[in-house]
Each structure stands twice: as C-alpha cells, then as structure tokens.
Amino acid sequence: MPTLHWLTRDKDIAASSLAPYRLLEAVETYGDDPETQNMLIHGDNLDALKALLPFYAGKIKCIYIDPPYNTQSAFEHYDDNLEHTEWLSMMYPRFELLRDLLSESGLIWVNLDDNEAHYTKIILDEIFGRKNFVANVIWQKRTSPDARATISDAHDHILVYAKDFETIRANLNKIELDEAQRAKYKNPDNDRRGPWVSTDFTAQGYRPNQMYKITTPGGTEYHPPEGRCWANLESVFNNLVANNKIWFGKKGNSRPRIKNFLSDAQGLTPWTWWGNQDVGHNQEAKKEINKLFGAGNAFDTPKPERLIKRILHVSTTPGDIVLDSFLGSGTTAAVAHKMDRNYIGIEMGEHAETHCLPRLKKSDRWGTGGNLRSTGMGGWWLIQILPIG
Ligand SMILES: C[S@@+](CC[C@H](N)C(=O)[O-])C[C@H]1O[C@@H](n2cnc3c(N)ncnc32)[C@H](O)[C@@H]1O
Known part of the structure; x- marks a missing residue:
C-alpha cells in the first residue's frame, strides 16, 4: 500500500510504543456523582493516551479531535505553527494510540482544514486501514467569504474512520428531522x-x-x-x-x-454535507464561548456545540465513552456531559483549568429536545499526569 514519507518517519512510527507508561493522579472531583469515571486530564496527550491504554484499550466509542491545524498562527492559548514534518511527527504516534483506545464499534472524527487534511488521510489509511475509512464530512464553517483571501475557504474536513467498518456499517444513528x-x-x-x-x-x-x-x-x-x-x-x-x-x-x-x-421516518441517513444552518459555524462558536467567559477571556478556535452534538448523536448512545485529546476550551466534554455520555478530555494548556473546568461546572444535562433538564451535574475528575521517577 502506498504510504506517506517524511524525514523523521522511522522514528515517529516507533514513538507510541517507546513512550513510557506514566501514572495519572486524580487531583479533585467535581459535580454531584462521586462514582464518576469522567475525566479532565491536564497534560500532554501522548503521555495521557499511553497512561489510559491499560484501562481503556478498546473501550472508547467515539473520538473527536480538533488538533492544531498548522495554520502558522500563534493563538493566545496555543501555537499553531509547527513545521510540516513536525506536525506529522506529532500526530502519527497519537493516532496509533487513539486507534488502540477505540472500541470495535467505535468511530474517530478528525477535524482539520486544507493545511494538513490530505496528508492526514494517507496516514489514517495506513493506521486504521483503507477499508475502515467512512467519510470525509464537509463542515461549512463560515457564513460568507473572507474578503482578504484569494479563494476563501468555506469548510473544514472531518475525516471519519471506524475501528471496523463492517461493525458500524448499518449501526449509526439517523439524524432527527427538523x-x-x-x-x-x-x-x-x-x-x-x-x-x-x-x-x-x-x-x-x-x-x-x-x-x-x-x-x-x-x-x-x-x-x-x-x-x-x-x-x-x-x-x-x-x-x-x-x-x-x-x-x-x-x-x-x-x-x-x-x-x-x-x-x-427514523430520521435522515447522515451524509457528508454539514451546512452551517444545521450544525453551526465559527461565529456561533465564538458567541458561545464569549457568553461563557466574556469576550476578553475567550478562546480563539472553539467549535460550535451543535457540531459536536451531531457527531455524538450519530456515533454514540447515553453512557458511551467519548474522548477528545485536544480539548481546547472543552466543547466536546461539555456537550458529552449535556448529552449524558461519559467523557475523557485531555488538554495540555493552562486553559484545561481556566476554561474547561469552569465550562463543565456551568454545563447541565440536555433533555431529548436539546433543552435543559435538571437532573444534576453528573461529575468528573481533574487528573494530572505524574512525572516519571
Ligand atoms: C484547535 S484547539 C481545540 C479546540 C476545541 N475543539 C474547542 O472547541 O475549543 C487545539 C487544542 O489542542 C491543544 N493541544 C495541542 N497539542 C496538544 C498536546 N500534545 N496535548 C494536549 N493538548 C494539545 C492546544 O493547546 C489547543 O487547546
């Protein structure tokens, strides 16, 4: 099978197995469910994913990740300007660990733009197998063209892979009719x-x-x-x-x-076109985050909650475990929490504690119609990764 080559490939394909197993330490529990297994992990996701492996291999039903796109920007909360090879080198071992964590009936959704999406498709074909490619969902993230661009990008790519395509082939949830x-x-x-x-x-x-x-x-x-x-x-x-x-x-x-x-009518079969009227857009996500934290303290690149809601609706049912290892402002964990799914969120920036944690505290569960339902906050652990030695 054709594969992608870059300078440090040989080293990178060995990186996930060479990464040492580290311990996760529960720092504090929040919410009203002391038995909770939900986790907000503050630290690098290579360490965190490796540490989760002995306990969660094959148990995660849905992984959504929105890694830095490599847009060569320096955002307030994180840098997005790795050299192309460094980006591939960063992602390869993490994809391998994510694959091992995914359950046989699980799906991974990888949100990227044109900077790295096409390279990532080739890497994911190698790691997950071409036969397990499900779709390249086109999410219309903008509402109008950027006048400064040559040809303005309107969409992101969300590459979807199954752990085993045959298992999920006829088992995804339909989209409710609006x-x-x-x-x-x-x-x-x-x-x-x-x-x-x-x-x-x-x-x-x-x-x-x-x-x-x-x-x-x-x-x-x-x-x-x-x-x-x-x-x-x-x-x-x-x-x-x-x-x-x-x-x-x-x-x-x-x-x-x-x-x-x-x-x-059981609803619509999901297709690859996700318009912004149905699942939100970048400005909607900004508004959501400004409302939570105030415009002065907002996060630069959040995703709209409706987008994550659609992903979790299609690929999970209440009680399933959802994982996001590039958690950002905490959108995936907050939506999973509202939808009664269990979740593990990993974020290495300080915003794990300044944004994700307060956001979860403000989240309550949604009823089936997407309205607030007061059945308590659920609960989650704040976890830190212990250094070795
Ligand atoms: C594009 S943002 C995610 C935004 C998120 N989807 C949201 O709705 O807020 C990417 C995030 O990945 C985090 N990140 C980058 N490298 C990481 C790593 N090695 N381990 C954990 N988090 C990382 C960055 O700090 C940043 O917050």
Missing part, C-alpha cells in the same frame, strides 16, 4: 396513517422482472423510463397498491410514487 423537514410531509389523501412524502417508484438499471406495465386508476399506462426499471417486482407493487401505499397523483393518472409516512 421542523422544515417535517413540514414536507403532507396528507393530500387524508390517509389515516398520517402525513407522508412520496418518492419515485423506479430504480437504476435493467432487471427483466421489474419492467412490467403499470396502469393507473385513471387508465394511463406507464413503462419504466429509459435506463431504469420499477423499484420492485410486480407482486410487491400490487401489494403496495392494495395497502394504499402508492400515489398516482390527485387525479389518479400520474406516474406511480411510493408513500413514506412520517410515523415510520
């Missing part, structure tokens, strides 16, 4: 099963037993259009007609369409 999507369901024939939307009753290709003639109630005859066949066998079609699940239009003479009821 008001606008629900409003598309109508009931023009007063069907007692409630509102529905119709979809085309054809499929691509030529299947000899799906090429039959259909006669509508008004007497019009239809054959499948060029290059397509009907969606099912004639016996299945007749059954659908008998159950009033085929729609021939108000006058009963249109091409057949199949009725899909709102009551059966």
Whole structure:
C-alpha cells in the first residue's frame, strides 16, 4: 500500500510504543456523582493516551479531535505553527494510540482544514486501514467569504474512520428531522396513517422482472423510463397498491410514487454535507464561548456545540465513552456531559483549568429536545499526569 514519507518517519512510527507508561493522579472531583469515571486530564496527550491504554484499550466509542491545524498562527492559548514534518511527527504516534483506545464499534472524527487534511488521510489509511475509512464530512464553517483571501475557504474536513467498518456499517444513528423537514410531509389523501412524502417508484438499471406495465386508476399506462426499471417486482407493487401505499397523483393518472409516512421516518441517513444552518459555524462558536467567559477571556478556535452534538448523536448512545485529546476550551466534554455520555478530555494548556473546568461546572444535562433538564451535574475528575521517577 502506498504510504506517506517524511524525514523523521522511522522514528515517529516507533514513538507510541517507546513512550513510557506514566501514572495519572486524580487531583479533585467535581459535580454531584462521586462514582464518576469522567475525566479532565491536564497534560500532554501522548503521555495521557499511553497512561489510559491499560484501562481503556478498546473501550472508547467515539473520538473527536480538533488538533492544531498548522495554520502558522500563534493563538493566545496555543501555537499553531509547527513545521510540516513536525506536525506529522506529532500526530502519527497519537493516532496509533487513539486507534488502540477505540472500541470495535467505535468511530474517530478528525477535524482539520486544507493545511494538513490530505496528508492526514494517507496516514489514517495506513493506521486504521483503507477499508475502515467512512467519510470525509464537509463542515461549512463560515457564513460568507473572507474578503482578504484569494479563494476563501468555506469548510473544514472531518475525516471519519471506524475501528471496523463492517461493525458500524448499518449501526449509526439517523439524524432527527427538523421542523422544515417535517413540514414536507403532507396528507393530500387524508390517509389515516398520517402525513407522508412520496418518492419515485423506479430504480437504476435493467432487471427483466421489474419492467412490467403499470396502469393507473385513471387508465394511463406507464413503462419504466429509459435506463431504469420499477423499484420492485410486480407482486410487491400490487401489494403496495392494495395497502394504499402508492400515489398516482390527485387525479389518479400520474406516474406511480411510493408513500413514506412520517410515523415510520427514523430520521435522515447522515451524509457528508454539514451546512452551517444545521450544525453551526465559527461565529456561533465564538458567541458561545464569549457568553461563557466574556469576550476578553475567550478562546480563539472553539467549535460550535451543535457540531459536536451531531457527531455524538450519530456515533454514540447515553453512557458511551467519548474522548477528545485536544480539548481546547472543552466543547466536546461539555456537550458529552449535556448529552449524558461519559467523557475523557485531555488538554495540555493552562486553559484545561481556566476554561474547561469552569465550562463543565456551568454545563447541565440536555433533555431529548436539546433543552435543559435538571437532573444534576453528573461529575468528573481533574487528573494530572505524574512525572516519571
Ligand atoms: C484547535 S484547539 C481545540 C479546540 C476545541 N475543539 C474547542 O472547541 O475549543 C487545539 C487544542 O489542542 C491543544 N493541544 C495541542 N497539542 C496538544 C498536546 N500534545 N496535548 C494536549 N493538548 C494539545 C492546544 O493547546 C489547543 O487547546
């Protein structure tokens, strides 16, 4: 398999196994659940991930990371200007440890921009296996172009890999329909099963037993259009007609369409386009963080809570463990906390204590509709990594 090469590759591929096991020390517990396993770890994530390995290997259901993008910027709370080789060298061993922590039914979501996303795809193909690549989600992070740019970037890449694609293939959660999507369901024939939307009753290709003639109630005859066949066998079609699940239009003479009821809708299959109306954008994230800490004390590069909510919704259920090893201002931990997921957040900057900790203290759990539900704060440990010797 083709692999990516850089100056220090040989050293870097040995780094995760050579990193010493260090101990994690619980400093303080917070919240109202003294039995909690939730953790906020203050320290370098290479040490922290290695220290977690003996206890959490194969147990993490969802990993979301938003590492420094290598934009050559110096942000107030952290530097984002590693040389390209240094960035790859930093990430390779961490990806290996993250893979080992992920459960068989787990997903990792890696949020990057064009600076490093394409190099990272090749590294992740090597570490997770090409067959475990799930998707490159395009998150529309801006609302308008940056006038100073040559071609302004509108999106980030979120590379998604499974530990084992076959295990998750049919097991991800659907995205709940929003008001606008629900409003598309109508009931023009007063069907007692409630509102529905119709979809085309054809499929691509030529299947000899799906090429039959259909006669509508008004007497019009239809054959499948060029290059397509009907969606099912004639016996299945007749059954659908008998159950009033085929729609021939108000006058009963249109091409057949199949009725899909709102009551059966399990939500939308996630796809790779995540627009900013649905999952938020950079300015929304800034507003959230300013509201928490005040504009003077905010964090430079937060992610919107709605983005993380979508990721956790698709890939976890309450009680699963979520890990973010580049925690920043604590968005992933706060959202996991609100959604009743367990979490481990790792951050090496001082903002682990100045931002993540107070943010968790302000977080309460969400109800199913995303509204606040007062069932207590849950709890978490503040953990430090002990030096060796
Ligand atoms: C882009 S920010 C993450 C922002 C976060 N998603 C949020 O919503 O606030 C990247 C973070 O990774 C942290 N970081 C960088 N290298 C790290 C390392 N080796 N160990 C732990 N944290 C690290 C930085 O201090 C920074 O806070």
